[in-house]
Amino acid sequence: MDAAAALPFADLLVLELASVLAGPQVGQFFAELGATVLKVEPPAGDVTRTWKTPAESAATDVSAYFSCANWGKQSVVLDLAAAAGRAAVHRLAARADVVLASYKPGDAEKLGVDYATLRELNPRLIYGHLTGYGPGSARAGYDAVLQAETGFMHLNALPGQAPQKMPVALIDLLAAHQLKEGLLTALYRRARTGQGALVQVSLLDSALASLANQATTFLVTGHDPQPLGSGHPSIVPYGTVYQAADGVALILAVGADRQFQQLCAALERPQWAAEARFATNAARVAHRRELESLLQARIGAVSGRELLRELERRAVPAGAVRTVGEALTQASAQPMLLPPATALAPAGLRTVAFRSPAWPAIPFLSAPPSLGQHPRDVLNEQPE
Numbered sequence: 095m096d097a098a099a100a101l102p103f104a105d106l107l108v109l110e111l112a113s114v115l116a117g118p119q120v121g122q123f124f125a126e127l128g129a130t131v132l133k134v135e136p137p138a139g140d141v142t143r144t145w146k147t148p149a150e151s152a153a154t155d156v157s158a159y160f161s162c163a164n165w166g167k168q169s170v171v172l173d174l175a176a177a178a179g180r181a182a183v184h185r186l187a188a189r190a191d192v193v194l195a196s197y198k199p200g201d202a203e204k205l206g207v208d209y210a211t212l213r214e215l216n217p218r219l220i221y222g223h224l225t226g227y228g229p230g231s232a233r234a235g236y237d238a239v240l241q242a243e244t245g246f247m248h249l250n251a252l253p254g255q256a257p258q259k260m261p262v263a264l265i266d267l268l269a270a271h272q273l274k275e276g277l278l279t280a281l282y283r284r285a286r287t288g289q290g291a292l293v294q295v296s297l298l299d300s301a302l303a304s305l306a307n308q309a310t311t312f313l314v315t316g317h318d319p320q321p322l323g324s325g326h327p328s329i330v331p332y333g334t335v336y337q338a339a340d341g342v343a344l345i346l347a348v349g350a351d352r353q354f355q356q357l358c359a360a361l362e363r364p365q366w367a368a369e370a371r372f373a374t375n376a377a378r379v380a381h382r383r384e385l386e387s388l389l390q391a392r393i394g395a396v397s398g399r400e401l402l403r404e405l406e407r408r409a410v411p412a413g414a415v416r417t418v419g420e421a422l423t424q425a426s427a428q429p430m431l432l433p434p435a436t437a438l439a440p441a442g443l444r445t446v447a448f449r450s451p452a453w454p455a456i457p458f459l460s461a462p463p464s465l466g467q468h469p470r471d472v473l474n475e476q477p478e
Contacts, residue, residue, distance in 0.1 A: 100453055101128025108132070109186050110167065111207060112196035113140045115237075115263050116224050116297070118163035119270040119445055120194055120277070125166030126446045126456050129192075132468075133167040134183060136174070139465040140164075156462050165432055165442045166459035168468035174205040183207055188215040192277060196224040199232050209292045219290040220280045222273050228296040235297040237263040244301035249308060251321040269300035325386075330378040331357075335415060336390055342398025346389075347411035351375060356408040360401065361392050435461035 106129035110121040118133070118140070125131045133140075145159040146152070172179040184206075187193060193212060195202055202208035202223070209221040226235015238259050241247045246264065247257035276293035284290060302309070308319045311327065319327055324345070326332035331346045331354075338344060348354050351367075351374055358367040366372050366388065371381040378385055393401065398414065405412040421427060432442035439461050449455060 099128075101456060102453055104128035106130070106191045107189060108192045108194065109183070109190040110134065110194045111183070112194040112224060114142055114196065114266070115163055116266040116270040116273065117194045117196040117222075118142075119267065120222065120273050121167060122163050122165050123270075123274055123445045124192070125459060126444060127453075128456065131167040132186060132190075133164065133169045133463070134172050134174075134186075135169055135465060137171055139171075143465065155465050161440075161442060161462045163445070164462040166456075167463055169463035169466055170468055171466040174207060180206045184212070184215055187212040187219065190216065190219060192281075193219060193221045194224075194273075195221065198234055199225055199229050213290060213292075217290055218284060218288065220277060220284060220293065221290070222277050222293045222295070224269060224273060225294070225296050227298045229294055237265045237297070240265040240297045240301050244298065245305060245308065245319075246301065249319060249321055252323040253321050255321075257321075265297050265301045268304045269295055269297045272300045272303070325382070328379060329375060330382050330385060331389055334386060334389075336393040336398075338393050338398025338401060339395055340397045340399060342402070343415040344393070344398050344402060344412060345415065346405075347413075349375075349411070353410050354378070356410045357405065360404045360408055360410065361389075361396070363388075363392060429455070432459050433457075435459070 103124055106124065108121060108124045108129050108131045110117065110131055110133045112118060112121070113135075121131045121133065139155060140160060142160045142163075143155045143157055146157045150157060172182050174180055174183060187207070193207075193209075195207065197205070197207075203211075209219075209223065212219055212221060223229075225231070226240070227233050241250075241259050241264060242257070244265070247259055250258045250260060273293065273295045276295060280291040280293050307328070311317065311319050324333040324335060329347075329349055331348050333345055333347065335343050335345055346357065348357055354372070354375075355364075355367040358364050366385075371377050372385055402412055402414060416424075422431070430444050430447065432444055434441050435458075442459065442461070444455075446455075
């Protein structure tokens, strides 16, 4: 048995009607685990094909943004506003296991690709539908807007400074994870009952569910969490960036008093751990400013590289602040990279970050497809 046939979803057919990021991320997730993923695009293509940085070629229709969510798929162009396009999608849906959709409420019905319509063709179909604000709102969902509306931008700032959007489409990615969980739940249910299901995920609910301790701080105490930069509201020192004498920027993630004692020893300031204002985490939170000032001064006087080595030896959680390029070129990052599909192509990034000895990690995926690259395969209903 080859590696691809041993993957968990090797017999699964996924029909991707979704675009942009959240839905396509789920499509690549299934592709990495062996599924055949048919990406149905409108004549103009997925809009992310045109989202390019200045460094990218104007001639290609496979942008870096498009590449982050579309490895391992086949692309076919179908105009769902035309009868022939709808008929082709209906033929595909009749034999698909999963459909991924990201239409505004009401739009799928207009195009004849809603769950109710496709379920009549395939009662075992599992239909994942992403919306911005839920099935009752026709409002379009955009990641940046949801980051603003759900508190993430408010918290992602230094005290007294302007709110900041996260540098990745965080809410889209959180919604993608929610959709994966819902679809896997539905697949498990289908294995027991033989029944398909509609799985609905909104960006709004996904964002709110991910507020975690920040949300419960408000619900438990009634106090609205305030921006702390990269600091933590209930753990100190945790997340603050320190600049060492050799230019190394680093953070600490000290979650236990024992770790703080080891930090003080590494900094040759063991007396700090014995002070009442710093001896416990609760005390350190109460005296955050004083401790941060001491740490900034002391770390600024030592070698960051040497300090990080010593902290690792003492099992104190800490790390250097790296660029994206530095992170991806670390030896530890290499298992997360997909090898280039051709000698001239770039590497890709896996969306599947879990491993199991029960199945292999897929060794190779086809490159993100050009628009309409596989019409004959798909329309003849003979997917690769």
